[in-house]
Amino acid sequence: MPSSKPDPVANLNDPVTEHMRQDCALIDVNQTVGEALLSIRKNPPAGRIIYFYVVDAKQELIGVVPTRRLLLNNEETPVREIMVTGVISIPANATVLEACEFFLLHRLLAFPVIDAAKRLLGTVDVELYTDEIADLERREGNHDLFQLIGVHLNHADQKSPVAAFRSRFPWLMANIFGGIMAAFIAGFFENQLQKVVALALFIPVVLALAESVSIQSVSLTLQVLHGQTVTLRWLASRLRVEFATGFFLGVASACCVAIVATLWLWQPVVTFCLLGGIAGGVTCAATLGVAIPNLLHLLNREPQVAAGPVALASTDIITLLIYFTLARWLIGP
Numbered sequence: 001m002p003s004s005k006p007d008p009v010a011n012l013n014d015p016v017t018e019h020m021r022q023d024c025a026l027i028d029v030n031q032t033v034g035e036a037l038l039s040i041r042k043n044p045p046a047g048r049i050i051y052f053y054v055v056d057a058k059q060e061l062i063g064v065v066p067t068r069r070l071l072l073n074n075e076e077t078p079v080r081e082i083m084v085t086g087v088i089s090i091p092a093n094a095t096v097l098e099a100c101e102f103f104l105l106h107r108l109l110a111f112p113v114i115d116a117a118k119r120l121l122g123t124v125d126v127e128l129y130t131d132e133i134a135d136l137e138r139r140e141g142n143h144d145l146f147q148l149i150g151v152h153l154n155h156a157d158q159k160s161p162v163a164a165f166r167s168r169f170p171w172l173m174a175n176i177f178g179g180i181m182a183a184f185i186a187g188f189f190e191n192q193l194q195k196v197v198a199l200a201l202f203i204p205v206v207l208a209l210a211e212s213v214s215i216q217s218v219s220l221t222l223q224v225l226h227g228q229t230v231t232l233r234w235l236a237s238r239l240r241v242e243f244a245t246g247f248f249l250g251v252a253s254a255c256c257v258a259i260v261a262t263l264w265l266w267q268p269v270v271t272f273c274l275l276g277g278i279a280g281g282v283t284c285a286a287t288l289g290v291a292i293p294n295l296l297h298l299l300n301r302e303p304q305v306a307a308g309p310v311a312l313a314s315t316d317i318i319t320l321l322i323y324f325t326l327a328r329w330l331i332g333p
Contacts, residue, residue: 013096013097014095014096015092015093015094015096016090016092016094016095016096016098016099016113016124017092017113017121019099019124020113020121020122020123020124021046021122021124021125022122023045023046024045024053024120024122024123025040025045025051025052025053026052026053026054026055026120027039027052027054027055027079028055028056028057028079029055029056029062029079030079030080031079032076032077032078032079033070033073033074033075033076033077033079033082034075034076036052036065036070036079037070037075040052048127049109049110049125049126050067050110051109051110051123052064052065052066052067053087053120054079054080055120058119059120060117060118060119060120061087061089061112061114061118061119062083062085063080063083063084063085063087064083064084064112065079065082065084069082070082087112088102088106089111089112089113090102090111090113090114090124091113091114091116092113092115092116092121094113099124101223103126105223109125109126110124110125111123111124178312178316178317179316181313181317182207182316182317182320185317185320185324186203186324189324189327189328192324192331195331196267196269196270196327198261198265198267199269199273199323199324199327202261202270202274203320205257206257206281206319206320206323207281207319209250209253209281210281210282210285210315210316210319211312211315211316213246213250213282213285213286213289214285214286214288214289214311214312215289215308215311215312216286216289217242217246217285217288217289217290217311218289218293218307218308218311220289221238221289221293221294221307222293222307224238235290235291235294238290238294239290242286242287242290243283243286243287245286246285246287247282247283249282249286250278250279250282250286251279253279253282254274254275254276254277254278254282257274257278258274258278261274269327269330269331272326273323273326273327276322276323276326277322277323280319280322281315281318281322281323284315284319284322285315285318288311288315288318289311292307292310292311292314293311
């Protein structure tokens with residue numbers, strides 16, 4: 001006989017607006033501390049977890065006032081002077097799953113829910129999501145891992161081999177394409193490989209470093225994307241930061257490998273190819289790891305499923321092109 005108890009996992013895809021509280025503790029931005037306290041005493045908010053959110057005449061969320069500041073400042077102090085701006089908020093189109101991840105990432109007890117115009121619609125607090133958070137922590141690692149390689153968690157236990165094949169094979173095509181292109185690239189630079197055979201010895205480590213950084217960037221970007229509204233300005237900022245990070249990682253990794261290659265082989269051509277190939281490949285890999293999930297998100301595709309395979313295939317192709325182009329430039333055609 002089936003249980004009548006609702007499955008908490010079934011609620012994870014619900015709109016967060018279905019679970020929010022609307023009895024928020026609101027303070028008008030034009031009030032003083034004394035006026036705000038008087039207003040709160042006349043209309044005390046329900047619930048045990050309370051944040052004092054500051055709104056303007058249009059009900060747009062513009063800040064939050066810490067309780068300590070509200071109680072300890074003079075009554076004549078304008079609320080505007082003691083509020084904290086840059087409030088972390090959940091967009092109204094977010095799901096319960098995304099709301100749970102906000103609690104896990106930011107460790108706050110409640111979050112405001114806002115619409116596209118930044119109007120405050122309500123709040124969600126941690127009490128409403130205890131079961132969902134506990135369940136998410138139990139399955140989060142496997143879920144992210146399966147999605148990163150292009151397989152949904154709910155497809156992992158497929159009973160039909162045909163159904164499993166259909167869900168898993170399409171994204172393997174990205175890796176197949178990347179592998180074939182890598183082989184073509186190596187063949188195109190066959191003369192350089194024949195002149196300096198040692199270049200082939202380091203292809204695995206050159207690709208492995210770039211792929212590792214690419215997957216790191218993809219994983220971090222997928223976490224940030226939950227509930228995030230992607231704008232071109234925000235994306236440009238993320239790309240700049242990740243480009244610089246990738247450059248530092250690439251230079252450090254390249255120096256380590258180049259030192260070993262120099263002591264082992266003492267072939268300056270190989271050393272310079274490794275320095276440029278790894279530094280350039282890792283820098284591009286980090287940038288692609290941010291760009292591809294965001295691009296898929298902007299195209300309304302599911303970045304958790306596609307970003308990993310596409311980023312890896314692109315990383316392999318670009319890294320080999322940099323590595324062998326340097327070799328041709330140093331060795332000649």
